[in-house]
Amino acid sequence: MENTVSEPETLPESDVRFPIVLRGYDRRQVDEYVRVAEKRIDRHEKARRVAERRLAKAQVPAPRAAEPDDAAGLGRRIEKILQVAKAEAAEIREQARKEGDELRAAAEKAAAEAEAARAETELAARRDAEQIIARAEEEAAAVRAAHQAVLDRLGQIVGVVEEVRDRFGGEAEGESTGEPEEAVPSLA
Template identity: 70%
Template sequence: MENVVSESEAAPESDVRFPVVLRGYDRRQVDEYVRVAEKRLDRHEKARRMAERKLAKAQVPTPRAGEADPARGLGRRIEKILEVAKSEADAIKEQAREESGKILAAAEKTAADADTARAETERAAEQEAQLIVSRAEEEATIIRTTHQAALTELGQIAAILSELRKRFGGETETTAERTAEAENPEPSLAGSTQPG
């Protein structure tokens, strides 16, 4: 749901710009707020200039001594017009000051909100990075432990194989030698059994 800023809520400041941030205000809404504020400022400025023109037109030169004042009857009326114009100009100036104060306060709040959002984003990113590093260190420790256990087990297997070679290797050679002797008798014994 998009909020549109009405002219009565906007404040006139043509040089106010809000930065575009990841988490912040809707850019179109802020631009609309500024556009409406600028229109109001233009209207107030036109009204001020019109009041000054009325004031300038209403001013009548004071008569010199001894001359009859042709506008003597108009004096009170002109004074009232001048008073009204002056009070309107003062009211316009005061309203412009109030609105510029509101815009300044809103801009300061926007900047503070942006700083808070940035700090929260940095804090979350740092926590996530620490979590990733911690998990990686845990996995590395598990891999090292598993690797060391495998090396220890391989060492034990190698020791068992070495022991088996020592124990059964010698008997295997003796059995092989006996089998070879039985199949191939020595030539000296064979020569003595032959008739001569």
Template identity: 70%
Template sequence: MDSMVSEDEATTESDVRFPIVLRGYDRRQVDEYVRATEKRVDRHEKARRTAERRLAKAQVPAPRTAETNQANGLGRRIEKIIAVAKAEAEEIKKQARKESEDLLAAAQKATAEAESAREEMERAARREAQLILSRAEREAASIQKAHRAVLSELGQIAHAVVELRTRFGGEVKSEGTAEEKSVPLAAGATNDG
């Protein structure tokens, strides 16, 4: 009977090496190895059943040889390897879940802190804007008060001018040049005498 086991399949489980990646083995590679091992076990099982059927047809009792015992031993060893690989895969999944939960919690905390900082900045900006607005309103009120005072003084001055006009007979003459002042004096001197 031809050998149904290839060289790759003849590799024992002790020859299998998984590269170490961040936080354990590469999950994809372990899963591929488990699938390949399960396929080899299935092929061995099919080959065994085929051999048993052939033996039954030939009416020859199947001998229990060391090779059969080795195949059974190999099958148990493969089952153990598969069980260990599955357990490791579960542990890796468990660690990955915990890490993702931790990352999610950290992200939620960072988001809450950022939101809190944003709210505090908004409150500080509102306070600053309110202070600026209050100062501007006080300055505007002060300017309006000064403006009213100036208008009041101008009104008093205008009122005083009107009173002076009324008191001195109508129009108030503007002061002229020195020549204009001397002319009326000379004219007055000739009139008197």
């Protein structure tokens, strides 16, 4: 099998890839990687000690190195992660509540504007309908008046025709030939 672990300085830890073999990773490669990582840790530890000695000589107190994570340290880290996650969840909930309130307020405003527009449209339609009805009633009154004028004029004509018939009716009876009269006097 091919060894994918190389010199400690040439391959960053995030680029390490282990080929998958039957039932997991190749143990030799994992063991080799762990050995290389331990060497790297030893080298860094030596460099840290050297730096601490230099700092001590310079009369500058050296910062304490963090203890390697053990089970208790891991529990504290998980607890911190959970606290951060809870804080972020609370922040997300609060943001969602604010957005919901804003959306609700916008919807209520839109509903109020729609109701005002509906009322305004209804009022305008009512005014238009009243104007149309008033014009129709005026036109109907004018038509009734014209109709009445025509009826009155017809009544006058009937009266004149009856008067003419009464006046000339006697003469026409004596000379009646059975033919209708050809000329009717003017009513003007």
